Amino acid sequence: MNDTEIEALFAAARTGRPEPSAALLARVMEDAMAEAEARAAPAPVPPARPMGGGFARVLGLIGGWPAMGGLATAGLMGVWIGYAAPGGFDAVTATILGGGYDVSDLMPGLDACLTEG
Structure with a gap:
């Protein structure tokens, strides 16, 4: 073509x-x-809901009773782990939090870049 x-x-x-x-x-x-x-046409008006107290509003904001059950479970687990910390947990935190950084770690030298050979 x-x-x-x-x-x-x-x-x-x-x-x-x-x-x-x-x-x-x-x-x-x-x-x-x-x-x-x-x-x-005007939109239909939804029926008025009965107003609850402050706890009912907070409970509605977080997702109802299923979310409150998960929140309570997580809170109790945190208290339990904090009170009866396992022995291996101390070694992990000492390794992570025990070491520190020095200024020389943040600004390495140029010795490796300046070598001849």
Whole structure:
């Protein structure tokens, strides 16, 4: 296919534009008017909920009783681990928290870069 044949196809595509039927346009307009009427109607007001106390509000914010059960379990586990810490836990914390950094660790020397050989 050369450029003239392609141009002929493009020209045919530009001129042969189908128009929608009147029945289709009428159905589209009918649907649009029905949707406009539905959107213009006021939204239904939800029924008022009874107001609870402060604890009920906090409980609702965190996710209800299932979330409160998980929170209580995690809190009790934290207290238990803090009170009766296992022996291996002390070695881990001593390794992590016992070592410190010196200024020379943060700014290494250039000796390795300046070697000749």
